[in-house]
Amino acid sequence: MATLGLIEYKDASPRVREVYDDIMATRKTDYINNFWKALANDPATLKRTWEDIKQIMAPGALDLLTKELIYVAVSVSNQCGYCIASHTASARAKGVTDDMFRELMAIVGMANETNRLASGYQIEIDERYKT
Amino acid sequence: MATLGLIEYKDASPRVREVYDDIMATRKTDYINNFWKALANDPATLKRTWEDIKQIMAPGALDLLTKELIYVAVSVSNQCGYCIASHTASARAKGVTDDMFRELMAIVGMANETNRLASGYQIEIDERYKT
Amino acid sequence: MATLGLIEYKDASPRVREVYDDIMATRKTDYINNFWKALANDPATLKRTWEDIKQIMAPGALDLLTKELIYVAVSVSNQCGYCIASHTASARAKGVTDDMFRELMAIVGMANETNRLASGYQIEIDERYKT
Amino acid sequence: MATLGLIEYKDASPRVREVYDDIMATRKTDYINNFWKALANDPATLKRTWEDIKQIMAPGALDLLTKELIYVAVSVSNQCGYCIASHTASARAKGVTDDMFRELMAIVGMANETNRLASGYQIEIDERYKT
């Protein structure tokens, strides 16, 4: 069970319910996932994190699907079990196909490999890459 | 300097030159960056890594630009200096605008934050996310 | 089950029992947690690790509670499941309140975010920060 | 140089200046460090990050000095060069003594060691640590 437990809607304070309501309205769902129910133990962090995510994940120069792919890429690279499970589900719900997922995994694996080859060989940055 | 040094085209063996030629032809450039010149000390790894990268980064279900964004995201998350420098340059050359870059950074930062919140609160995976 | 199994007190060699006894005496408990029971398969590492921990976690310029908070912070940042569970329990036993825990999580999340923003934007170190 | 460059006060937009002014007022300094000058290329992220930091690092259940120690601990664990330099300077300015720093480093090193011992020995979580 989560360290401080999960807070269900019916047990939530008005301040937490306000965030839950916004999550459900923004995401057009009636499901609040465990991440938010755990953060609800700290209403300030819940609100701040949700506001940040809402701002960051809104379509902009990058579309929603691309943003979700990036989120999964980081979570896989960090090997965060919860985040991989939840963002993979979310990515698929947003239209990430099996083929996209396969290519995503291949890139994440490759980047993790070449990151270490670059560091391990102690490769100096090319002059032209110094901004 | 790189651990085993950098191998310039003029000093390269035919086996290495073949890879260099393919890199330049595929990328439509006459520039070989330090990553490949360092890997050239191990022709088998050079060839294997280049063939893998060529296969993985070719447009497929995901377009080239999205793939490059994902590569940068992983490199930043891993904090690999060389890879951030080279793939950021590469991403910009491929059309990643400043606005895209800003959004990319915001997502990478956010994902790294929520990855730790999820782990730190020891949040169990929602039943519906268990594939 | 742990790779080499867990060694219970009754099955332990005198050399291992000596460490177990010291752990129980130092911590004023009769409980030996799985970490030590697993390390007991390597008595040299068991003894060395315990002696190191005892030295490092003793109150000094930093008090015990602060030290435990730092231990949790690192474990969460590394996303080590066992360590998060055991050190969170330990922190709470030592007086870390729910409010302290909430603030701790918020800082760990934030630091992980800004660490990547700093790396991703390739920010050079301010002259005044160069020691 | 930072990817998108550093934005000095005199070149900043009103929206960025507003954040700079708040940073200087809150921190009682006339120095804006490179981190903020780089983020200023993305005013939304600049404002969001600063507001978050201000909220999270304000004294609460944990005092300012403890919070700064935790920030350094995470940055060292992640091996973020910029963040180690800037937060170590900040910690010292806030009263972290050499002795505190020494103990901090010892704990961070130790936690990184035991995190891997726990994972490497595949130690199962003690029943009593399951919250």
Added chain:
Amino acid sequence: MATLGLIEYKDASPRVREVYDDIMATRKTDYINNFWKALANDPATLKRTWEDIKQIMAPGALDLLTKELIYVAVSVSNQCGYCIASHTASARAKGVTDDMFRELMAIVGMANETNRLASGYQIEIDERYKT
């Protein structure tokens, strides 16, 4: 369950079966582990990864057992649960004794500790180590 499921031999395409057959022949076993059954959802990645592993893990300047120890070391350092479990099993099957395993764990733990001490103290690289 794995994101895209596991593909059993009887359900595999000829292209996947070819790789499975080579794995079984090379490893002199009739067991295909879950890693390959999951990758089989992406035959290109399956084939590429297997060919790479086969090339890299073949005895060369380093013998098989040393190579397997290095693989475990990285997996433990990254805290990848699946990889620790599978490569530890594989290492033991290849002749890694309990004593070797104990020493391996001790080194991995120690290296993770000193890595952070080096970064945390911001130690500059000795002139003689600059290649």
Added chain:
Amino acid sequence: MATLGLIEYKDASPRVREVYDDIMATRKTDYINNFWKALANDPATLKRTWEDIKQIMAPGALDLLTKELIYVAVSVSNQCGYCIASHTASARAKGVTDDMFRELMAIVGMANETNRLASGYQIEIDERYKT
């Protein structure tokens, strides 16, 4: 410069000199590298770390060269600049050939790739790997 500076032999306390003397005697060298000179600011950590390293890196079930390869593997995986430089130099001094180094890098890169593939595909551990 290192956060607390580097302590030269001539400026060292008797307690620090004793460790320096042991390092030089054990390693049959008159060179003390920056890592120890930085740690010397904390004589307790200096002594503890040196004693641990001496114990762990002594030939046992694994020979010295294998141990050094593992140390480099972890340092590369963690991308610790100082540690990669110093342990690569140390490995070469102990007899690691260019060919061994090449194979080492290839394995470290590969393990980092497959670690993420395993996590990203959310592959469950095979029954037979559960110890």
